[in-house]
Amino acid sequence: MREMKRLAVIHTGGTIASRPNPNGPGVTPQTPPSVPGLPGVQVTDHQPFTLPSPHVTPTHMLTLAQLIETLAPTHDAVVVTHGTDTLEETAFALHLLLRTSTPVVLTGSMRHAEAASWDGPGNLLDAAQVALHPATAGRGPLVVFGGDVFDARTVTKVHSTAVDAFGGYPGPIGRIDRVGETPQVRFFASPEPRQSFTPVQLGARVDILYAYAGWTGEGYAEAAERADGLVIAALGTGNLPGELLPLIETTEIPVVIATRTHAGPVIPVYGYAGGGATLVEAGAIPASFLNAHKARILLLVLLSLGLNRDAIRRVFVDDPF
Ligand SMILES: NC(=O)C[C@H](N)C(=O)O
Structure with a gap:
């Protein structure tokens, strides 16, 4: 029998965890989403903090890197859900800080869980399937959004409201689509060597x-x-x-x-x-x-x-x- 794959999903907040605030104006992060339908995959959920991403600091990024390093040896892949506003900063911080070769993919959503056009489940499934794909190993942390796969160094948020909110020169390094239920993952670039840094704090100003x-x-x-x-x-x-x-x-x-x-x-x-x-x-x-x-x-x-x-x-x- 084929062994179950193990996927860690780390929820940090953002619109992908948001819905209308019961006690005040606007939408706020509340409940993390679950990964929809991944047969043969054992998913563990982790919630180190639940924040809108404008409240995320470098110290949170370091905490996240340390959590990923502890989960990586016992998991085949890690997905991080994150608010989109500072997602690229966290992705790049992880690019610099992580030593693990376990694939790490960040994603989020532009519409909250009660909006008719909620893009959370699709992005989360895409992120999980890219993270678990054999071609993903060795590429450093990636961002998956709207089916596009981006390198943490070049990805940037390019639109404040559109569902395809991420881009950045020179563009995606891969793509996930599906034929029926089967994911089709293609990469257009080869993995490159990276160096990592291990500061014990990120307190500089x-x-x-x-x-x-x-x-x-x-x-x-x-x-x-x-x-x-x-x-x-x-x-x-x-x-x-x-x-x-x-x-x-x-x-x-x-x-x-x-x-x-x-x-x-x-x-x-x-x-x-x-x-x-x-x-x-x-x-x-x-x-x-x-x-x-x-x-x-x-x-x-x-x-x-x-x-x-x-x-x-x-x-x-x-x-x-
Ligand atoms: N789409 C989003 O996630 C935006 C939200 N303000 C955040 O970054 O937390």
């Missing part, structure tokens, strides 16, 4: 500043004073107004430059004051393809490990992550 036309550095000095590291969602390939250059030159803490555009890398092209080449010369660290909020997660992991600015630069610039 990293603030994000958002660049705009006419920014002369408002808020920069205060942020540099209170934080252990800064990320700037900069313009284009990683450029800023000229007024920012002297501020960055005199900043001792790591300053990471991401782009506020929705695709493409940060590269040191421009040599005018505040251009990317001058910022890198002034000590700023380019975030490559990471968006600002994922660059923040990497920076706070590295700061929490006690790495200095040069070591942090090496991880951002040289190492696969």
Whole structure:
């Protein structure tokens, strides 16, 4: 007889666990969903916390990583349900923190359990079947949403209400569809080597500043004073107004430059004051393809490990992550 597969489902809240609030306005996370129809699979449910994802912090992400590491040796796969607003930050944190090779898939929903168009059960079944599929091993944590399979490094929420809420350049790395009840899982990319980091806490403070036309550095000095590291969602390939250059030159803490555009890398092209080449010369660290909020997660992991600015630069610039 074929052995039952073991799937751990970790519920953390979000719209997929939400319904109208009986005591007040709006919808709130209440009851976690169950995975619909998975014959031959033994499912165990875990609920480390039940939060709307805007309330999820890096400390919750670390707790989740530790729970996954304890469940992984006795399970074939792990699914995490999560609110969609910060799902990509948790997915990327898990990408950095997890050492296990047990497949981990995150999902959520855009419509709550009492909405006619609730997308929770479909996404949850998709996530479970992708997680249990043999081709999923070795890919690091994935996000499955609307049938698309995304890499944790590149996935981003691209729509505030649509059911197909996730995308991100260069797009999905796989897809799940069904013929009858049989899942058809296809991947379009090969697994890549990853390194993992093991901080015991994520207590560093990293603030994000958002660049705009006419920014002369408002808020920069205060942020540099209170934080252990800064990320700037900069313009284009990683450029800023000229007024920012002297501020960055005199900043001792790591300053990471991401782009506020929705695709493409940060590269040191421009040599005018505040251009990317001058910022890198002034000590700023380019975030490559990471968006600002994922660059923040990497920076706070590295700061929490006690790495200095040069070591942090090496991880951002040289190492696969
Ligand atoms: N669709 C969702 O899950 C959004 C919700 N505000 C959350 O992130 O918790």
